[in-house]
Amino acid sequence: MTQTYSISDLARELDITTRAIRFYEEQNMLSPERRGQERVYSPRDKVILKLILRGKRIGFSLAECRELIELYDPGHGNRKQLETFLDKITQRRAQLTQQLLDIEQMQIELDTAEERCRTALEQTR
Structure with a gap:
C-alpha cells in the first residue's frame, strides 16, 4: 500500500503551514484525494x-x-x-547579478549624497 500523508503531516514534515498547502492546492498544483472531509496526499504531492x-x-x-x-x-x-531548469537558473543568475550591480551603484549614490549633506552641514556652522 502506498504511503499517504495528511495535511498536518506534510506541514510538519516540510515546515510550512497548512494554509500554504491549501494555497498550492487552490492553484491546482496539488490534487489530494478526499476521504470524507480529509485531504489525503500522495508521495507525488509531497515531491511537488x-x-x-x-x-x-x-x-x-x-x-x-x-x-x-x-x-x-x-x-x-x-x-x-x-x-528548462538550467535555462531558468541562468536567467535567475543574470537577474541577481544585475541586482547586485544596481545595489552597488545605489550605495555609491548614497555615499555621494551623504558626503554632500555632511559638507553642507559643516558649512552652516
Missing part, C-alpha cells in the same frame, strides 16, 4: 511541494515552478525539465 518550496527559495515564481513540474514526464525521462 518540495519542488515548489525549493523553487521559491531560489527566487522562482509560482508560474515558473508550475512550468517545471508540468514538464516532468516519468515515462520519457526528464531531459526537457532539466534543460
Whole structure:
C-alpha cells in the first residue's frame, strides 16, 4: 500500500503551514484525494511541494515552478525539465547579478549624497 500523508503531516514534515498547502492546492498544483472531509496526499504531492518550496527559495515564481513540474514526464525521462531548469537558473543568475550591480551603484549614490549633506552641514556652522 502506498504511503499517504495528511495535511498536518506534510506541514510538519516540510515546515510550512497548512494554509500554504491549501494555497498550492487552490492553484491546482496539488490534487489530494478526499476521504470524507480529509485531504489525503500522495508521495507525488509531497515531491511537488518540495519542488515548489525549493523553487521559491531560489527566487522562482509560482508560474515558473508550475512550468517545471508540468514538464516532468516519468515515462520519457526528464531531459526537457532539466534543460528548462538550467535555462531558468541562468536567467535567475543574470537577474541577481544585475541586482547586485544596481545595489552597488545605489550605495555609491548614497555615499555621494551623504558626503554632500555632511559638507553642507559643516558649512552652516
